Amino acid sequence: MKELNFEKALKELEATVEKLEQGNLSLDESLKFFEKGIKLAKFLRKELEKAEKKVEILLKDEEGNISAEPFDMDENDEKPPEDDEEDKEDPDNGGNEPLPF
DSSP states (O other): OOSOOHHHHHHHHHHHHHHHHHOOSOHHHHHHHHHHHHHHHHHHHHHHHHHHHHHHHHHBOTTSOBOOOOSSOOGGGOOOOOOOGGGOBOGGGTTOSBOOO
């Protein structure tokens, strides 16, 4: 496979999947594109694993311990920063009184 980085490989995989989904390829062409897609997917998986290892290294504490944290975030994990009650102002009242919530 030619010189690839993650972004190029991902774009190629997306284009390959799109061609396969169109369904106007012969069986031989479909198999070639499928094989290419598998190779790209394996490359992308290896790149993601490398990135994960780098992140783990960066997450090590001063004693060398890694605190395991999931990479995927649930919707519940994505919370906006909490504001102080004083910062909540009603734009309709000129910003002078805090909102009740």
